[in-house]
Amino acid sequence: MRLSPDQFWTYFEWLFVHSALLYGFLLVLVLAVLGFLIGFVVALLKHGPAEGFLQVSKLIGELFVVDIPGTSIRRVGAIARLAVKEAIRKKVLVVVAVFVIAIMFAGWYLDQQAQFPARLYISFVLTFTNYMVLVLGLFLSCFSLPSDIKSKIIYTIVTKPVRPTELFLGRVLGFTAVGTLVLLLLGSMSYLFVVRGVIHEHEAIEISADGVSGKTSRQQFHSHEFVLDETGNGITNETKGHKHVVSKVGDKIVVGPSIGDLEARVPIYGMMRFTGRDGQVANDGLNVGYMSEYHKYIEGDSLCSAIWTFKNVTRDSFSEGGLTYDMTISAFRTYKGDIVTPVGGEVRFRSIDGSAVTEPFPFKVKEFQVDQRSIPFTGLKGSLNEQPADLDFFKDIAKNGEFEVVIRCQDRNQYLGMAAGDLYFRAEPQAFWWNFIKGYISIWLQMVIVICFGVMFSTFLSGPVAIIATLSVIVLGFFGFFVDDIIKNADSDVGPVASLIRIPLQSGSGTQLDLGNIPLERAIRVVDKGILICVQTLSKAIPNLNELHTADFVAYGVNLFGGLLSRHLTVCAGYFLMTGIISYFFLKTREMAA
Amino acid sequence: MATTTASTNPSVSVTDPTNVIVETRNLGKIYRDFWGRKKVNALKSLDIEVRRGEIFGLLGPNGSGKSTTIKLMLGLLFPTSGRAFVFGKDATDVAKNERIGYLPEESYLYKFLNAEETLDFYGRLFDMPASVRRERTEQLIQMVGLQRARRRQLKEYSKGMTRRIGLAQALINEPEFLVLDEPTTGLDPIGTREMKDLILRLREQGKTILLCSHQLADVQDVCDRVAILHQGELKELGRVDSLLKVQDVTQIHAKGLDEKTKLEIKELIARSTGEMLRMDNPTTTMEELFLDIVRESEQRPGRRGSGA
Numbered sequence: 001m002r003l004s005p006d007q008f009w010t011y012f013e014w015l016f017v018h019s020a021l022l023y024g025f026l027l028v029l030v031l032a033v034l035g036f037l038i039g040f041v042v043a044l045l046k047h048g049p050a051e052g053f054l055q056v057s058k059l060i061g062e063l064f065v066v067d068i069p070g071t072s073i074r075r076v077g078a079i080a081r082l083a084v085k086e087a088i089r090k091k092v093l094v095v096v097a098v099f100v101i102a103i104m105f106a107g108w109y110l111d112q113q114a115q116f117p118a119r120l121y122i123s124f125v126l127t128f129t130n131y132m133v134l135v136l137g138l139f140l141s142c143f144s145l146p147s148d149i150k151s152k153i154i155y156t157i158v159t160k161p162v163r164p165t166e167l168f169l170g171r172v173l174g175f176t177a178v179g180t181l182v183l184l185l186l187g188s189m190s191y192l193f194v195v196r197g198v199i200h201e202h203e204a205i206e207i208s209a210d211g212v213s214g215k216t217s218r219q220q221f222h223s224h225e226f227v228l229d230e231t232g233n234g235i236t237n238e239t240k241g242h243k244h245v246v247s248k249v250g251d252k253i254v255v256g257p258s259i260g261d262l263e264a265r266v267p268i269y270g271m272m273r274f275t276g277r278d279g280q281v282a283n284d285g286l287n288v289g290y291m292s293e294y295h296k297y298i299e300g301d302s303l304c305s306a307i308w309t310f311k312n313v314t315r316d317s318f319s320e321g322g323l324t325y326d327m328t329i330s331a332f333r334t335y336k337g338d339i340v341t342p343v344g345g346e347v348r349f350r351s352i353d354g355s356a357v358t359e360p361f362p363f364k365v366k367e368f369q370v371d372q373r374s375i376p377f378t379g380l381k382g383s384l385n386e387q388p389a390d391l392d393f394f395k396d397i398a399k400n401g402e403f404e405v406v407i408r409c410q411d412r413n414q415y416l417g418m419a420a421g422d423l424y425f426r427a428e429p430q431a432f433w434w435n436f437i438k439g440y441i442s443i444w445l446q447m448v449i450v451i452c453f454g455v456m457f458s459t460f461l462s463g464p465v466a467i468i469a470t471l472s473v474i475v476l477g478f479f480g481f482f483v484d485d486i487i488k489n490a491d492s493d494v495g496p497v498a499s500l501i502r503i504p505l506q507s508g509s510g511t512q513l514d515l516g517n518i519p520l521e522r523a524i525r526v527v528d529k530g531i532l533i534c535v536q537t538l539s540k541a542i543p544n545l546n547e548l549h550t551a552d553f554v555a556y557g558v559n560l561f562g563g564l565l566s567r568h569l570t571v572c573a574g575y576f577l578m579t580g581i582i583s584y585f586f587l588k589t590r591e592m593a594a
Numbered sequence: 595m596a597t598t599t600a601s602t603n604p605s606v607s608v609t610d611p612t613n614v615i616v617e618t619r620n621l622g623k624i625y626r627d628f629w630g631r632k633k634v635n636a637l638k639s640l641d642i643e644v645r646r647g648e649i650f651g652l653l654g655p656n657g658s659g660k661s662t663t664i665k666l667m668l669g670l671l672f673p674t675s676g677r678a679f680v681f682g683k684d685a686t687d688v689a690k691n692e693r694i695g696y697l698p699e700e701s702y703l704y705k706f707l708n709a710e711e712t713l714d715f716y717g718r719l720f721d722m723p724a725s726v727r728r729e730r731t732e733q734l735i736q737m738v739g740l741q742r743a744r745r746r747q748l749k750e751y752s753k754g755m756t757r758r759i760g761l762a763q764a765l766i767n768e769p770e771f772l773v774l775d776e777p778t779t780g781l782d783p784i785g786t787r788e789m790k791d792l793i794l795r796l797r798e799q800g801k802t803i804l805l806c807s808h809q810l811a812d813v814q815d816v817c818d819r820v821a822i823l824h825q826g827e828l829k830e831l832g833r834v835d836s837l838l839k840v841q842d843v844t845q846i847h848a849k850g851l852d853e854k855t856k857l858e859i860k861e862l863i864a865r866s867t868g869e870m871l872r873m874d875n876p877t878t879t880m881e882e883l884f885l886d887i888v889r890e891s892e893q894r895p896g897r898r899g900s901g902a
Contacts, residue, residue, distance in 0.1 A: 070688075078718030082704065089706040152702040156763065159668045160719040161691040593670035594625075 003421035003558075008269035011566040020567070024574060031578065036060070039585065063584055067163045075162055079170020080177060087140060087178040095136050096185050102128060103193050113221045116241040118198045118261035119555045122436075125190035126551035130443045133183055134474060137447045140175045141454025142466040150462075154592050164587035168455060168580050175451045180444065187440045191433065198261055202244060204253035216244065216255050228253070264435035264559040267326070267424035268317065270308035270405070279303035288332045288415055295417035297332055300343070300409035306418055308405045309352070310425065315377070315394050317427035323393060324374040324426040329407070331365045332415040342366070344410040349375070349382075349397050352404060356389075356396040358382035360408075365416065372426075430559045438565055439554035445572040449543050450474060456579035459586040477545030487536045495528020543575055615771050615802045616644035616667055620676030623662050623826075636662040638826045639676065644771075644804055649797050651817035651834070652806040653880075655888060658823040660806050661699070664773055667804070668696060680771070692720070695769030699776040699806075701760035705749035709740050709759050712748065713766055720767040734762040737792075753780035761789075771802045778809050790816050814880035822884065824891040830883075837883060 006018070015021045036056060043052030106124065114120045145167075148154040157167075202216035202224065213227040216236065224236030224244060232248030242261035247254055276282035277299060285296025285306065298304035318324065331343035346360035359381045363371065380391040389396075397403045405423060409416040453473045457466035476483065494509045501524065502509065515521055548568050553560040621640040625633045637659040644650040654660045665671040666678050669686045678685040681693060703712055710731055717727035735744050738758035748756060757780050764772060777793070778786045786809075793803060793816050807813050813820060814834060822830040830837060 067688075072721045074718050074721050078715055081718075082707075082715055085711075086704070086706060152698065152700070153704060155668075155670060155698050155702050156696065156716070157719070158670065159691055159694065159696040160716065160767075161688050161721070162719055163688055591671050593665045 011563040014567050067165050071165045075166045076169045080174035083174020121194045121197045122555040129186045133447045137450040141451040142458050143463040145458040146463040164584045168583040171455050179447045202255040262432040263557045264430040266427040266559040269424050270310035272308050272420040275305045277302045297415040297417045300414040301412035306407045312401045322374040322376045327371040328422045329365050330417040334413045343414045345416050348406045350404050351397045352402050356384045438560040442550040445568050446548050449575045452576050452579040456583045459583045473542050477543050497524050497528050613646040614643050617679045622675035624674040642821050648818040649803045651813040651820035654823035659826040693770045695764035695772045697760050697764040697774045701756040709744045716763045716766045738762045754785050773804045775806045810880040829887050
């Protein structure tokens with residue numbers, strides 16, 4: 001699981017510092033102007049310029065002056081209740097039965113010998129639930145209104161004092177209520193499936209003669225080894241992503257429940273910067289030539305360093321055990337050297353003003369695994385105002401909760417690679433069940449967005465066409481980043497038209513388009529550029545469902561940050577508002593009996 | 595059971611503008627295809643008024659523009675030309691629907707609901723509180739005689755029962771103005787009679803009714819005024835009794851005349867010893883009138899030169 005720096009912005013950082021609010025306003029403005037222009041052109045063709053302008057202005061005025069204030073909660077509730085009854089009486093809950101069957105036979109197709117069974121089970125249930133609920137939302141929302149229009153039932157609705165706002169709200173709330181009910185049922189069953197699938201017990205066997213070490217019995221395709229300390233307590237080694245507490249009770253050695261597989265670590269992330277070989281602030285780390293630019297590197301035995309700045313880190317966030325932090329640093333070797341010994345590095349903790357610095361804590365890189373470390377709160381060796389001192393972490397270093405962590409590579413001509421998410425502090429973990437619920441809240445938000453788009457499309461398209469349109473939103477929502485990547489990397493010689501021409505010419509995309517006609521080539525480039533800009537704009541206008549897909553957080557045992565969830569909630573509210581306004585204008589201007 | 599007879603409503607002043615419930619001014623509708631090309635001119639410059647307290651009939655053969663007129667009045671369609679006003683408000687104004695009841699030609703209702711749920715749902719759409727909804731639901735179920743079927747889903751209803759629940763939903767808000775599109779379609783003779791009695795009772799309660807029907811006898815029985823449409827044009831508009839009167843024929847009803855008098859009736863009326871009971875014009879039937887208008891309209895397009 002890779003986290004990007006934007007994922008650990010706080011909600012207010014995202015909203016104000018990173019200008020989400022400003023972009024939101026701009027988007028609203030652009031959509032409003034675009035909507036007005038399109039409406040005006042249509043009205044112009046029908047009524048002429050003056051009357052057309054009046055009609056469009058009246059329509060907009062009615063939304064704010066008449067229809068929003070006149071919206072009745074009882075009418076919205078009536079339409080929502082109807083949607084729920086319709087869904088239930090048309091046997092929507094069969095989805096739950098399908099899910100039950102799927103997880104009943106999950107053992108047949110899930111790898112029970114997987115290295116991290118909890119991760120596999122959680123990913124499976126969350127992903128499966130996610131797709132099922134999205135498909136449910138898709139069908140519920142796209143067919144209802146067109147079906148009412150086709151069967152003319154809409155005649156008896158819109159001839160009552162029902163406003164377009166109520167039609168949209170009622171349907172969205174109704175379908176959301178049905179989806180929520182289904183999600184609750186699926187979520188409860190998923191939780192039981194995961195917990196029952198993961199929880200297991202071992203017995204201590206093969207105990208050594210001195211009674212302080214041994215092995216556990218084999219359960220669920222694994223066993224552990226353990227060593228007890230002088231107090232008779234210990235922890236097993238980690239296998240399949242978990243450990244067990246082992247303790248001596250009387251003459252008997254008892255193996256406790258598993259720990260570490262169903263957890264919600266609370267990482268505290270910081271912002272990262274680099275210094276170069278000269279020790280000065282650099283724009284970025286070094287690139288060692290990999291295609292992937294996720295990790296940036298620092299050179300060993302030089303002034304290169306990676307510096308994280310942490311904020312709002314307080315003593316309350318940690319247990320008595322000390323300041324725990326995790327690292328997932330990678331190494332890049334320019335010479336093989338001693339291949340058995342990992343590349344070494346060091347960590348220092350220092351105050352923002354640099355007055356207090358700890359002595360370096362050396363480490364050896366543990367590739368492809370989480371290196372879990374901790375330091376005590378007090379008695380840290382270091383210097384205070386350039387004088388040797390025993391430091392108190394929260395008193396001397398993390399003043400006001402702010403401090404820096406500096407990592408350097410110790411080995412000459414070797415490199416350490418890292419990204420912002422590769423060093424974080426582990427606060428007191430949250431309950432797994434709450435993280436699980438937050439994962440389902442993410443699914444719920446995706447479902448609401450799909451329902452909003454489904455209802456919006458159904459206000460002006462027939463059922464099957466609305467399905468295709470909403471499905472396109474879902475597909476682009478999940479795979480829109482491909483479009484982004486294509487557009488970012490595409491130059492005008494490999495645009496859609498140029499590519500089409502290259503096929504019969506058997507011309508590779510790496511070469512310049514050569515048709516022997518420069519004006520034609522220029523024209524193709526202009527058209528391609530235009531198409532790419534259109535596609536890019538379109539990809540921005542649709543929701544990034546991939547960003548809302550947070551199953552990895554739950555599966556990898558990382559607490560889903562409140563800030564991230566709040567952002568998703570805000571994005572969902574934004575799409576709700578946007579689709580609501582578009583639906584309003586379509587419903588208001590649509591002839592229901594045409 | 596009340597006897598089905600049409601009667602005029604003398605309490606209503608036809609000159610008072612506040613008594614006009616529906617008014618159409620030069621109302622026209624052209625249906626166009628996807629590309630904006632003209633498909634059919636469904637309604638041409640319709641000017642009619644429906645006055646408070648009357649039963650107004652809208653007649654015409656299939657495709658004459660009756661349904662289009664109703665849909666324009668209800669805001670289900672937007673006019674191509676002219677305007678329609680209901681209660682003095684534009685027909686597209688949702689607020690007017692507070693005072694309107696509409697029974698469509700087919701009962702377009704949710705088949706998965708039962709009668710109680712249906713009425714409760716439509717009651718909610720009028721923002722009625724729960725106690726009022728319960729009371730109205732009970733009254734209407736009694737009125738349309740669906741007590742025994744109140745908990746059955748509408749998909750199990752016969753056509754007649756569906757019409758009844760359709761009428762009940764149209765009355766849920768105690769509307770001042772009721773639009774009934776083919777209200778007797780699908781009803782048996784007894785049901786038809788009950789429906790006509792109900793329409794007359796509603797008129798007596800002060801409601802205004804716009805009735806659109808192919809059942810000419812029904813229209814003749816209950817309507818005060820009618821408008822006859824053909825090919826989207828208004829052909830005739832006036833009071834039913836005036837329209838049905840044969841103006842150029844005199845009809846004499848007499849009794850106690852002797853044979854001689856009978857033989858010389860044409861000369862003797864003035865000096866007859868018999869008692870003159872009635873002297874008026876005979877009336878035709880609505881069906882005859884309707885067919886005459888349609889025949890004439892096909893030969894000579896445009897508005898006929900009569901009316902009340």
